[in-house]
Amino acid sequence: MQEVYLVLLFLFALFLLLGTGVWVGLALFGVAYLGLEMFTTRPAGDAMLTKIWSSSSSWTLTALPLFIWMGEILYRSRLSQDMFRGLAPWMARLPGGLVHTNIVGCTIFAAVSGSSAATLTTVGKMSIPELRKRGYPEYMIIGTLTGAATLGLMIPPSLTLIVYGVSVEVSISKLFMAGILPGLLLAGMFMAYVAGWSVLRRSEVPDIGKGMSFGEKLKESRFLIPIILLILAVIGSMYGGYATATEAAAIGVIGSLILAAAQGSLTVHTFIDSLLGATRTSAMIALILLGAAALTLAMGFTGLPRALAQWIEALELSRFALLIALMLFYIVLGMFLDGISSVVLTMAIVQPMVETAGIDLIWFGIFIVVVVEMAQITPPIGFNLFVMQGMTHHEMGYIARTALPLFGIMVLMVFVLIFMPELATYLPENMREVRGAG
Template sequence: MEEFYLVSIFLFILFLFLGTGVWVGLALFGVAYIGLEMFTTRPAGDAMLTRIWTGSSSWTLTALPLFIWMGEILFRSRLSQDMFRGLAPWMQGLPGGLVHVNIVGCTIFAAVSGSSAATLTTVGKMSIPELRKRGYPEYMIIGTLTGAATLGLMIPPSLTLIVYGVAVEQSISKLFMAGIIPGIVLAGLFMMYVAGWSLFRPAEVPKIADKMSLGAKLYESRFLIPIILLILVVIGSMYGGWATATEAASIGVIGSFLLAVAQGSMSKEAFIESLLGATRTSAMIAFILMGAIALTLAMGFTGLPRALAEYIDGLQLSKFSLLMALMFFYILLGMFLDGISSVVLTMAIVQPMVINAGIDLIWFGIFIVIVVEMAQITPPIGFNLFVMQGITKHDMGYIAKTAIPLFLIMVVMVFIMISFPELATWLPESMRPAR
């Protein structure tokens, strides 16, 4: 039972730090330092400095600030207005009408942002005023947007998948490919929910004012061409084996900059703001990652991950039972921490369990992202709830209630992934390695 004694101490110290308002990165450093000093004979300072430098100097990590910068540039462009103009003619004829713009818009922007918060803010900026103006119910506008924005965590380029890939030493490009099909399937399930709503409550669906001809729809679709081309270049370069994740991120930054310049929205002030925004976000994530590296080192020296893995292995849990336990664990953890923090905080312990159970690490990355997506819309710390509250000024409880159907759909998606693991493994196994 010694491993549970250590876990209890680590968790107590961690939540003590977090409860007093200490930054997540600093809390992780504190737990790591105390763990090394109390339970090992290794000099904490030297060991942590060496391991942090080795881990944080990874070339793979350079993709992270680049993808963040790409999203920041596009956030400050006219992309949101153009997306609504291009999508609305095609969505209004579907069961549920223009509510589908929330889901499809989030899916498209997720493919160039990597962040659920950026996806929610950008798509919300375009869709909320338009849907309200057309008379759509507020609970459908808020709920679908809050839930669908979580696709920013799964559909590449995903910041969470980059962090996970670095933590478990797996190919970022393969993880990106693994997220494409599950992301599209999840978006499809969200759209089915909207269609079901329109069938059960047809009186709440506003009537279409004017039906557009096919030619008019195609003409309006010209506004989608730039963003679709950018997605194809960024994702296609990785899938085709022409670029690594870092090189694709560089292409994305250049492409988004050119797109913003062509739209006339890249002023000097917008460029500086995009750079500062990317720097702030990247520094925050890097600090958390360095703290997680230090904590992983401390746990490694105490032998805790190995002991816990052996204990779990001794319980003879089936893969399904282990995955269910991890799903509930991450949902609970996500109520208090953001997705990236949840991943980096736990991988040192969870990875040996997953490997011992024979679970593919690429597949498990997508599983983790789906569960972390759920945590984005669960109170009290669901990050998307805070972002949506800032946009709409609605009560947090109201926003969480509107997102419950989307949360349940994500639970269904977990079981679909377990039943059909090929959804996440087929593309990575078929892709060519980048040079």
């Protein structure tokens, strides 16, 4: 019962601060301070400062602003228009038209960034102006982009999978392999939703005019060559073992600058604008991340995540019921914490439960990532909602409503994984055979 009171108190404090117009990051700090002062004996200021410093000094976080800067360069150069121009001929005749560029673009960039926020920012900078210009409904532009950007957590490289692999001591390379097929299937399910929308609401799909021949499509595809080369350079440097994610992000920035300069679209003005734009976006995200880190600290000291996990364990559920309970548990937890924090705080309790139920840890890692993806678009602390709000200035409730169908698709994906576990386990189990055959 005490845990219920804590949840209600945290929710009340958070909504009170957000409702009075306090910045999101500062609201998270306020709730964290309240939790530490009221329910722990540790000095709140000292604890929060230590946590903020340790979180902000993490080297792995430098990849995020670099990937955001890469997106800003692409947005301000002709490369962003070229990517859209290269994808558009192939997407235009699909049911739903150019809305598919949101999903395909996020799928492509997810293989570079490993971050949902970076994927959302980069693809959004490219696609939102173009789709608006062509008259597509705002709710479809915002909703598909907000939801599809979560693929940055699934398709390798994924920061969440790395943290999970370290926490439960399983092979990160096998986790990366396990995320490929579910990630592609989830992208396909998102595209199926767009196709269904185009059939049910045909009048809302803009007329795109005369289609192109196959030869004309191939000719337009040449505009994709620069961005494909850039992606191959970033991915190749990581998978070839030549660079870490942060170093690969730096390669992406340098490659973007080189390509923009080669196209003649890089000027002193665009360079400064891209740098300032990346700084503003990174600062916004950093403040939210630091606030989330402080709230994670407060939640950890109060023992709320651990108590909730122990409560689920005491129910002695069947395998299926346990997975559904864990899905609901992580969705609720995602209303307060970022995905990585949820994994770190709860895995010590959840892992024994999962192993006792005979659930494969590699498969469970993909299950966790799908549920964490849901948390990215779940109010009040869905991270993608905040990033999208910062980009478009729409109300939080509006963004959440537009992304709700994609949330439902992710719930469906959980059941697909439960009833088709080989979707996540096939590639990891056959890694050795594939290498031996090669």
